[in-house]
Amino acid sequence: MALKDKLSKSEKKSSSYISAKESRRITRFNRKTTKKLEKKRADAGKDPALYTTKMKDENNVVEFDNVCTYFFTDNGVVKAVDGVNFNVPRCSTVGVVGESGCGKSVTSLSLMQLLPRPTGQTVGGEIRFNKGDGTAYNIVNTPNSVMETIRGNKLSMIFQEPMTSLNPVFKIGEQVNEVIELHNKDMSPEDIKARTLEMLELVGIANKEGVYNMYPHELSGGMRQRICIAIALACSPTLIIADEPTTALDVTIQAQILDLLQNLKDKLQSSIMLITHDLGVVAGMADYVVVMYSGRIVEKGTADDIFHHPMHPYTIGLMASKPVVGKKVEELYNIPGSVPNPVNMPNYCYFKDRCEMHCDKCGGVYPPEIQVSDTHVVSCYRYCDQGKELGYPKSVNVEEL
Secondary structure, three states: OOHHHHOOHHHHHHOOOOOHHHHHHHHHHHHHHHHHHHHHHHHHOOOHHHOEEOOOOOOEEEEEEEEEEEEEEOOEEEEEEEEEEEEEEOOOEEEEEOOOOOOHHHHHHHHHOOOOOOOEEEEEEEEEEEOOOOOEEEOOOOOHHHHHHHEOOOEEEEOOOHHHHOOOOOOHHHHHHHHHHHHOOOOOHHHHHHHHHHHHHHOOOOOHHHHHOOOHHHOOHHHHHHHHHHHHHOOOOOEEEEEOOOOOOOHHHHHHHHHHHHHHHHHHOOEEEEEOOOHHHHHHHOOEEEEEEOOEEEEEEEHHHHHHOOOOHHHHHHHHOOOOOOOOOOOOOOOOOOOOOOOOOOOOOOOHHHOOOOOHHHHOOOOOEEEOOOOOEEOOHHHOOOOEEEEOOOOOOHHHO
16 A cells, blocks of 8 residues: 555644645745745846845944745745844854754855855845945845855855865965955955965964965864964955854864954954854853744843843753753753754744743744843743833745745
8 A cells, every 4th residue: 555545644744744746836836936036136136226225223243134044945945044133243242052953054144145046045034234334235135246245355254164165176375365366356466475374374373384385185174274264354354154163173272263263353353153052152252142943033132141141941951951060960951852843833932842931821922022131132921021022023924925
């Protein structure tokens, strides 16, 4: 007997079973929707007024305003980032934390316009990037020709794995030179090389002349990560996105890289958006912390707010799960359950089924953002009476696109 005959309707639903007919419908829908979104994007690029806007606060470098980034997959629409709101102030470090798959990296890729299109699309909201002249780019609608002048110049990214970020067939000097040459057409080859050597020295490489002529495989992991930082900072960007910059490194080198990033941020007067799983890294570097879960922000505030006064049950669980020096425990705390299916998210609070503190209200609509202090915001019904309601995160109905 065929599998589809064996499974009942409820079993099919719970097992994420997709019939051939449904698969064809999803494929047609994805093709039609992404084609429409790509056309809309191309049309926006023809008129600068459609991708030029104003910052709500000139003291911010970037403002994420109800950003929705979805992936149109063969199994359905994955809402990887769904109604995200937060700001990155000037000359500050914002840490974005959460477990794997919560949308941290997708948020940064949306800002860099490095999503795998046409499958991945930012379908709603605004990402405002401050130009510094009273206006801002709405990155969601900004055409690729303009993004090429921003990416690597005003906005740069340090990727997670340096061995895959660097091209194995080009020497280090050529790879750093390329970024400087691309954004500084008037510089001579001698000036470009001098700038590259200056950057290599700036990131703590003693043998800069030797490293300039080496290939990536000739360097250690820490040295390769320093090269990635040199490439990212070569044009003195306004914002540096550090996507788990210390994941592949041992603890001693991690500390050196983080100190280096902090010092360079102060020297260049830049801001850092730090994406990591490591709460210790965030505690040591971040001025502000954003906690994400299943594509939404559950809590945000200053580092002091999040680490000393965590409110959301998920944040409390994260804090309880980290080891504490000098404290002996039989085993670390583990948040029970697993994340919901990203293709079929529930209507109620996404954390409810794993939460040990849920109340009757949690079975209703997704909780609003509640401001409990000037800097501290949490999305949890337990604090409805303790602060001001800011509004609900807004999903985009893909059927209406």
